[in-house]
Amino acid sequence: MAEYDVVADAAGLAAAAAALSDGTGPVAVDVERASGFRYSQRAYLIQVFRRDAGVYLFDPPAIGDMSALQGAIGDLEWILHAASQDLPSLREAGLEPPSVFDTELAARLLGHERVGLGAVVEDTLGITLAKAHSAADWSTRPLPQPWLEYAALDVLHLVDVYDVLVAELAEQGKTEIAAQEFEAVRTKPERPAREEPWRRLSGLHTVRGRRSLAVARALWLAREEYAKEQDTSPGRLVPDRSLIAAVLADPASKQELARVKDFTGRASRAQLDRWWAAIEAGRADPALPSERATGDGMPPPRAWADRNPAADARLKAARPLVEQLAADLRMPTENVLTPDTLRRVAWAPPAEVDAASVGEVLAAHGARPWQIALTAPVIAHAFVDSLHAADDSPDEAS
Incomplete structure (x- = not known):
């Protein structure tokens, strides 16, 4: 088994950066976090490999300023697996790729049945x-040391995987499709914070009444505050099911809790x-939450037939x-067009339905040019056909 050292100071970072520059x-x-253990999603280990340079394992919390690494690799194409998961942690560490190649996304676009890192390495x-x-x-x-070997292997083979996938994309005529998808991942804006994140509490559906929901909200907020203070995953402090149990028990005192x-x-x-302070605060809160979460105005598709028959059609x-x-195309449907995007354009189509106008709506919802070119004409044709079918159907009242 190979022995791996962790770069944990500025001198080691400078030496590694010089070697990577010469690769x-x-x-x-790749990035290793402590999800499920820590509150933050910071990178606790960053692995980097380049041919003719080797593998380097960096300890960002110990190093602090990672700008030397950015300087060494900041003008190169970065190969990542499931880049959307790692980019936020890399950016928090001051590392920003100019372009990315996502081996997981490439495997999806190529129609691989398995797209986890181990599966892609094995298949290629x-x-x-x-x-x-x-x-x-x-x-x-x-x-x-076994963990370090595991971490190193996560990047050691990625360049070879990249070579195989680049060739496969070219063979299937998907090089430009992949380029647009990779850039969309790289430039995707950070998701805005949820308006009511406490509603993600597992088991919240068993809580009845706005006052009880206010207590659940107060307990969730108290747990978040403490988890942030301790940099510990909230669920490791008090699991969701325990917060819900406290709400349902409706204790009359701290001792009962x-x-x-x-x-x-x-x-x-x-x-x-x-x-207990959170429970009391929830009980006294004058701003009671609604029984249901506020939605985006679009009901679930199962309700469309009654709520909006034309959209359903x-x-x-x-x-x-x-x-x-x-x-x-031999790729998952959600990669051709996400179900949410299709639902949104079906729910609120353009006034004049043709490929160009449908394409504008798709673009507004984040569809890439290649997706629009392929799906807009098909969607427009389907919408027109559904309208004609409704016009031609016999009047049920006649």
Whole structure:
């Protein structure tokens, strides 16, 4: 087993940056976080590989300023697997790629049945990767040597995988499609914060009444505040099910809260004053939440037949045609056009339905040029057909 060292200071970073600058070709990059253990999504290890330079493992919290690495690789193409997961953590560390090649996304566009990193490496190179430490706590220090080997292997083969996938994309005529998709991932704006993130509490559907929902909200906010203070995953402090159990128990005192059997977790008893204060705050809050979350104005498709029959007809006419396009291209339907985008254009189509106007609506919802070129004519045709079918149908009242 190869021995790997972790670069953990400015001197080591400078030496690694110099070596990477002298390497050849694109650079493979990966990130290890401590999801499920820490509150933040910061990078606790960044792995980088470049031909003629080798593999380097960086400890961003220990190093601090990563600008030397950005200077060394900042003008290269970065190869990542599932780039959307790693880019936020890389940016938090001060690292920004000028362009990316996403091996997971490329595999999807090529119609590979399996797109996890291990599967893509095996399918393209015939090499089997062990995924034993994928869910490890990467904030652990020092990192065990088997973990470091696992982390290094995540980038060691990516450049070879890249070569194979580049050739496959060219063979299938999907090079430009992939380029547009990769750039969309790289430049995708950060998702705005949810208006009511507390509604994601697992089991919240069992809570009845606005006052009880206010208590659930207060407990969630208290847990978030404490989790942020401790840099610990909220669910490790008090699981969702325990917060819900506290709400449903409706304790009359702090002592009763302590006796709730399902109110468990590392901080359930140690921070009892905190949780009781949250319950009292929720009970006294004059701004009661609504029974249901505020939506975006578009009901679920199962309700369309009653709520908006014309939209229902448009969606049912267009969806199979988009699915057929995806089958012809040998890629998942959601990569040809996301179901949400199709639903939105079906719910609120342009006033004059033709390929150009449908394309404008698709673009407004984030569809890429290649998606618009393929799907807009098909969707417009389906919408027109659905209208004609409605006009030709016999009047039920006659």
